[in-house]
Amino acid sequence: MVESDWGDWLPRAIEDADPDGVAIWYLGCNGFVLKGSGGTTLFIDPYLESGNPPRTIRMIPVPFDPEEIAEADAILGTHEHTDHIDGPSQAPILAGTGATMYAPDDSLGVVEDEGWTDEWAIEESQLEEVEEGEEFEVGEFTIHVEHSNDPDATHPVSYVIEHDAGTVFHAGDSKPSEEFADIGREYDIDLGILAFGTVGMVGEGDEASRTRWYSDENEVIEAANDLRIDRLLPSHWDMWKGLTADPKVLHHHARSFDYPRRLEISEIGDRVDL
Template identity: 70%
Template sequence: MVHSDWGDWLPTAVADADPDGVAVWYLGCNGFVLKGSEGTTLFVDPYLGTGDPPRTVRMIPVPFDPRDVTEADAVFATHEHTDHVHGPSQAPILAETGATLYAPDDSVTVARDEEEWHDRYAVQQDQYQTVAEGDTVEVGEFTVHVEVANDPDATHPVSYVFEHDAGTVFHGGDTKPSDDFAALGERYDVDLGILAFGTVGRIPDKQTREPKRTRWYNDENQIIEAASDLQFDRLLPSHWDMWKGLTADPTALHHHARSFDYPERLDVVEIGDRVNVTGD
């Protein structure tokens, strides 16, 4: 059971919004909501758990109860880690709205076979949809391309390119720089790109619980390298707010990005904030 620190104001704000183009809300961690001008609503990697203290300790509020979500056309997962595929966070959204879960094979295995969302949360079997690199799916007013991701800690990560008449949004999950990104930067005109950012810290090992030097996300140089190769107009850093010991200061990225052609702009947002993609 998820307990929201903020009541239902955030899902209500999403439901009530009438964006001119695409509105994007940051849910903290690596979670986002995209809503188009015609009302299509997509969730990407929403995570409302508190981690596994004392190994992973959530540092930000739980922004909503998933049962308060009344409008969703799809939930996209980038890879199989708990803070990207999480039954208590995502299955109630599917059950309440009838949305489809789009995810790579190992992520669907977690949801369907390991956590059995269809038995525990009344998710229907046809709500699981496996995708892989090179696939394209149409969800309402969005065309979604499944692309490569470079996350050595995951077994099958992917990234997503969300195309809309108003502009294009890239969500890389927990990817680090990839040799494939320069080609993607030439293929897509990305208005807003989302990449995970954090420090290197000492996190208790999963087995021994002894503190271990840990790098899960891009550092300052890696995130700008990836954003530059992908030719982002705007870079929105995510995940920097989430785990105790791995939090970071995204405003430092202004200095790292200054001498590069891309990203052209840095969008620093906090949990609950909204940004817009309008094609201007």
């Protein structure tokens, strides 16, 4: 059972928002909500649990209880890891709103293994498999499924999300990729989301191990430059004990490159707009 530290103020703020273009809320970890001017609401990788202490220890609040979400049109899953595909975090949103989950095959394999349709009121028709090269529409958004380079995942994808107001790119937990230059040439990315973290020890005592799950400062800027991102929003730096980082250092790494043009440093619960 997911229990929020913040009550219901963030879901109510999202419901009440009436953006001129697209409003984007950072949920911590690699989770985001996008809401368009027409009211279409997308969730990407919302994760609302505490990890698996003492190995993975959540360092930020749980921003809402999934049962508090009354409006959602889709959940986009980037890959099969628990902090991106998680039944207690996401299944109640699907059950409560009738939203559709879009995710690659191995992510939907997690859904099947965990028995989401048995434990929650979810129909098979709400689960849509996607793969690289596909395009689909959810309300006012056009979503392109693209490559992601996450060596720790079995089948990760990224998403290019187009709207009349601009284009958002969510890379999942991807590190730099040869395909990013092609993506940068094909799309005009206004806001790009890239996972960022440090190398650290995960776990306790004899079980602790040196861990590198996310891009470091140089890799994040390399990826952002290849993607030609105007505004870079680093994510995931706040989440796990031992792997947290300071996104402000990216200013120094970005200043001599053409892209990103600007850093969008956001904390959990913050809103940015296109």
